Amino acid sequence: xxxxxxxxxxxxxxxxxxxxxxxxxxxxxxxxxxxxxxxxxxxxxxxxxxxxxxxxxxxxxxxxxxxxxxxxxxxxxxxxxxxxxxxxxxxxxxxxxxxxxxxxxxxxxxxxxxxxxxxxxxxxxxxxxxxxxxxxxxxxxxxxxxxxxxxxxxxxxxxxxxxxxxxxxxxxxxxxxxxxxxxxxxxxxxxxxxxxxxxxxxxxxxxxxxxxxxxxxxxxxxxxxxxxxxxxxxxxxxxxxxxxxxxxxxxxxxxxxxxxxxxxxxxxxxxxxxxxxxxxxxxxxxxxxxxxxxxxxxxxxxxxxxxxxxxxxxxxxxxxxxxxxxx
Amino acid sequence: xxxxxxxxxxxxxxxxxxxxxxxxxxxxxxxxxxxxxxxxxxxxxxxxxxxxxxxxxxxxxxxxxxxxxxxxxxxxxxxxxxxxxxxxxxxxxxxxxxxxxxxxxxxxxxxxxxxxxxxxxxxxxxxxxxxxxxxxxxxxxxxxxxxxxxxxxxxxxxxxxxxxxxxxxxxxxxxxxxxxxxxxxxxxxxxxxxxxxxxxxxxxxxxxxxxxxxxxxxxxxxxxxxxxxxxxxxxxxxxxxxxxxxxxxxxxxxxxxxxxxxxxxxxxxxxxxxxxxxxxxxxxxxxxxxxxxxxxxxxxxxxxxxxxxxxxxxxxxxxxxxxxxxx
DNA sequence: TTGAAAGCGGTACCAT
DNA sequence: ATGGTACCGCTTTCAA
Numbered sequence: 001x002x003x004x005x006x007x008x009x010x011x012x013x014x015x016x017x018x019x020x021x022x023x024x025x026x027x028x029x030x031x032x033x034x035x036x037x038x039x040x041x042x043x044x045x046x047x048x049x050x051x052x053x054x055x056x057x058x059x060x061x062x063x064x065x066x067x068x069x070x071x072x073x074x075x076x077x078x079x080x081x082x083x084x085x086x087x088x089x090x091x092x093x094x095x096x097x098x099x100x101x102x103x104x105x106x107x108x109x110x111x112x113x114x115x116x117x118x119x120x121x122x123x124x125x126x127x128x129x130x131x132x133x134x135x136x137x138x139x140x141x142x143x144x145x146x147x148x149x150x151x152x153x154x155x156x157x158x159x160x161x162x163x164x165x166x167x168x169x170x171x172x173x174x175x176x177x178x179x180x181x182x183x184x185x186x187x188x189x190x191x192x193x194x195x196x197x198x199x200x201x202x203x204x205x206x207x208x209x210x211x212x213x214x215x216x217x218x219x220x221x222x223x224x225x226x227x228x229x230x231x232x233x234x235x236x237x238x239x240x241x242x243x244x245x246x247x248x249x250x251x252x253x254x255x256x257x258x259x260x261x262x263x264x265x266x267x268x269x270x271x272x273x274x275x276x277x278x279x280x281x282x283x284x285x286x287x288x289x290x291x292x293x294x295x296x297x298x299x300x301x302x303x304x305x306x307x308x309x310x311x312x313x314x315x316x317x318x319x320x321x322x323x324x325x326x327x
Numbered sequence: 328x329x330x331x332x333x334x335x336x337x338x339x340x341x342x343x344x345x346x347x348x349x350x351x352x353x354x355x356x357x358x359x360x361x362x363x364x365x366x367x368x369x370x371x372x373x374x375x376x377x378x379x380x381x382x383x384x385x386x387x388x389x390x391x392x393x394x395x396x397x398x399x400x401x402x403x404x405x406x407x408x409x410x411x412x413x414x415x416x417x418x419x420x421x422x423x424x425x426x427x428x429x430x431x432x433x434x435x436x437x438x439x440x441x442x443x444x445x446x447x448x449x450x451x452x453x454x455x456x457x458x459x460x461x462x463x464x465x466x467x468x469x470x471x472x473x474x475x476x477x478x479x480x481x482x483x484x485x486x487x488x489x490x491x492x493x494x495x496x497x498x499x500x501x502x503x504x505x506x507x508x509x510x511x512x513x514x515x516x517x518x519x520x521x522x523x524x525x526x527x528x529x530x531x532x533x534x535x536x537x538x539x540x541x542x543x544x545x546x547x548x549x550x551x552x553x554x555x556x557x558x559x560x561x562x563x564x565x566x567x568x569x570x571x572x573x574x575x576x577x578x579x580x581x582x583x584x585x586x587x588x589x590x591x592x593x594x595x596x597x598x599x600x601x602x603x604x605x606x607x608x609x610x611x612x613x614x615x616x617x618x619x620x621x622x623x624x625x626x627x628x629x630x631x632x633x634x635x636x637x638x639x640x641x642x643x644x645x646x647x648x649x650x651x652x653x654x
Numbered sequence: 655t656t657g658a659a660a661g662c663g664g665t666a667c668c669a670t
Numbered sequence: 671a672t673g674g675t676a677c678c679g680c681t682t683t684c685a686a
Contacts, residue, residue, distance in 0.1 A: 002663055013673045018665060028671060048440045049385070050663035052376040053678045060419075060440075068404050074396040081395070081422040085429075090436055092387075093420035095408040102412075109417055113375045113387075214597050241597060248599055270541050270568060272575055272599055329679055340657045345681060355655060377679035380662045 001044040009038040021046065052113070061293060062110040064094040064103060065120045070212075071238065071266040072282050073120065076141070079286030080118060087294055089115075098211075100124045111136055116293045118286075119143070121183060133304075137296040139289045143184045147304050149296060151288045154308040155185065155263055156192035158278030161313035162233055162261045163196035163204075170322040171231040171259065173203040175224055177243065179212040179235030186235055189263060193233050205229060209239060217242020221250060230322045231259035237267045237277055244271055244318065255320035265314060273317035280311040328371040336365040348373065379440070388620060389437040391421040391430060392447045397539075398565065398593040399609050400447065403468070406613030407445060414621055416442075427451045438463055443620045445613075446470070448510060460631075464623040466616045470511045474631050476623060478615045481635040482512065482590055483519035485605030488640035489560050489588040490523035490531075497649040498558040498586065500530040502551055504570065506539040506562030513562055516590060520560050532556060536566060544569020548577060557649045558586035564594045567602055571645065582647035592641060600644035607638040 007017035012035060019026050020035035027035075038044075052058045063080050065073045077093065084091045092114060094106035100123040107117065107124075116137035122129060129145050132138050139149040166174055176193040179186040190206065197204035205227045209216040217239035224232055224243070234240035240262030247254050254260050254273055265279035288307055296302055334344035339362060346354050347362035354362075365371075379385045390407050392400045404420065411418045419441060421433035427450040434444065434451075443464035449456060456472050459465050466476040493501055503520040506513040517533065524531035532554045536543040544566035551559055551570070561567035567589030574581050581587050581600055592606030615634055623629055 003665095004663080014664080015666080015674075016672055019672085022665075026671070031671080045435070045439065047380070047663050049376040049379040050678090051665075053374070053380055053663080053680090054665045056678080058376070063420075068395075068408070069401040071398075074401055077395050077420070078422055081420065082424070085433075085436075090419055090421075090440075092417055093390075093404070093408065094417075095405055097409070106412075108372070109412075112372065113417075214595075245597070245599060268541075270572070272572060330681095331679080341680080342658075342682080343656055346656085349681075353655070358655080374679050377662090378681075380664090380679080381681045383662080 001042050003044070003046070006035060006039045006042060006044050009042060010035045058113055058115050059088060060090050060092060060114045061116045061118065061290075061297075062092040062094060062106070062114045063118045063120065064096055064106055064122065066096050066098040066123065068093070068095050072236065072264050075266070075282040076120060076286035079283045080290045083287060083290040083294075089294075096123065098123060104128065107132060115297045118289045118293055120285075120289075121185065123182065137293060137300055139293045139296065141285050141289050144306070149292050149302075149304050149306075151285050151292065151307040151309060152188075153185070153281035153285050153311050155278050155281065155311045156188050158280075158311040158313045159189050159192040159233060159263065160196040162276070162278065162319075163193060163202065164200055165313065165315070165319065166231045166233075166259060166261070167197075167200035167202050169259070169320065171202065171229075172322065173205075173227070173229045175227050175229040175232045176204060176206045177217065177220060177224070177232055177234040177239050178206050178208050179239070180210060181208070189233075189235055203229075209235070212236050212239050214238055214242040214245070217244075218246040218249070221246030225250075225252075225258075231261070231319070233261045233263070235263060237262035237264050237271075237275060240275055240277065240318075241267055241271050244273070244275070255318050257323065259319040259322075261313075261319060269316060271318070276316045276319040277314055278311050279314040281309055284309045328369050330371070330373070333362060333366045333369060333371050336369060337362045385440055385442050386415060387417050387419060387441045388443045388445065388617075388624075389419040389421060389433070389441045390445045390447065391423055391433055391449065393423050393425040393450065395420070395422050399563065399591050402593070402609040403447060403613035406610045407617045410614060410617040410621075416621075423450070425450060431455065434459060442624045445616045445620055447612075447616075448512065450509070464620060464627055466620045466623065468612050468616050471633070476619050476629075476631050478612050478619060478634040478636060479515075480512070480608035480612050480638050482605050482608065482638045483515050485607075485638040485640045486516050486519040486560060486590065487523040489603070489605065489646075490520055490529065491527055492640065492642070492646065493558045493560075493586060493588070493649075494524075494527035494529050496586070496647065498529065498556075499649070500532075500554070500556045502532045502534055502554050502556040502559045504544065504547060504551070504559055504561040504566050505533050505535050506566070507537060508535070516560075516562055530556075536562070539563050539566050541565055541569040541572070544571075545573040545576070548573030552577075552579075552585075558588070558646070560588045560590070562590060564589035564591050564598075564602060564604055567604065567645075568594055568598050571598055571600070571602070582645050584650065586646040586649070588640075588646060596643060598645070603643045603646040604641055605638050606641040608636055611636045 096103040120141040133148040262275045262277035423430040447468040460475040589602045589604035
């Protein structure tokens, strides 16, 4: 079924038939109605390719994530999805497997058939991101690329709240369980922990974990205890969850013996004990990125802005007053 | 940059330039090479819409899931993603929010711009699925629609293994914590538990939970104990995880006081105690569905087949010999 | 082995 | 308010 068929059936020209869908205000109401009736009858629907070829707009966007299996992303994806749907956009999903090279491949593959990109925690060189943004409406999540629209989860605030709480509870030595050092999120959280600790007069060490995984968290407990810290702030909930398990394995109790704070609040209250964590981010950043992108697609003249998503500490059960463990 | 530009630069006709990419065997090697060199130099890449308009093929597929935030799906998505990428396909992701109506909307929106669909655990009426499959290459995951290509995770086998193990460990009364009764997965698992229990001479009850959630699992522990069962097989890991928490809250120990078996193995060993569960499904079903779909796109004459993905019991720590709880 | 030209299905400018 | 028509960028007969 093509427009021509509909036009013929309705006894109008192709132009008129086309306008019935795109600019109905230019056509007499009854004509519009008649055309639409025939269209429905014939089961007509526009060919997105033909339309895109002619208009240069696709009504598609691309969302690229480093790892859909990382629990931070599904809520984000969901939000982008549903928002896009409402705005009558479809979304391509790309999973870069945390590799800059695959990101590039995905972007190149997709760039001709989308009106814009959302890059979540991209690993690409800043230069490439800027180049892309210059060509195509693009918004970046959790990467602070100057000159590009970006939405950043301001975990720093929540992390500071966590450190302050810990300090107030008598912890004098804490540890930051670091994630991938090349990510903006880690850099920001690391600095926040260190800064807040210094401000609060608390000693703070860093344990490098690299890829944020449950196992990494579980296995760092030994060295964590060895640092003499009585509390830890983890790069994310996944690591914190692993730490919980690690303590349980060595027979120590959280929070009685040791306090643990997570980040992202993606495990909600499903850990034991329920994780005190920095909440707010995943879903909200997705929603914000999408609306920014849609605005950008509508009017690419918008000046690049930096949007911060608030994230605050949620106090659950994994934090308690300091009590020193056997050394 | 269009093909015409490349052709002009290389001093050949558009036809020749086109063939250099699509049918290089028809063109003299050195000509092909020259054209490709100019194309690279000019930064040319084909316009997918133009190509699709002309060939009717898009090199895109759509993957529709009921809820990307359900941990069963991310590994599946990941697998489809990476496989598609390798086959030079891009993938649209749709999240139906568990609603048949949204599934339909997504399918209609996407059907003109994809070469095929993968529907994961679709809620749509069978009739609609068959209609779609008749029009467009389609493969369904975890729904047994006669006459349509489908891949089904054969959790039944694993569930039977679980029941047998439980029986062997002296459990004489078990419970099935049911998921959404309208899903194929629940129907299959439910029947498997009941059947295996009867075969093993074990009493089996069903507790309806509806939407499979951590909370539902946690809150059903009271009624679970009330049934007099000493072990439970849950519809999925998420529920089982909740059950674990529920027991912990009432001060009972799993597996000493009660045995719990999950399904899907999506939480891996991240629960405490590590969950004994029916493993193998998510990622494998994604991979299988993709390769089936690609074959189907290549040659839509293939007879609809039903593929079963093996899923077996993985014995971890949440199961132990029966020991009756205080009644 | 290469070129000319007719579409693929719409859109939008220019007329009427 | 409606129609005629030239593209949009590429593929693919048909000829040469």
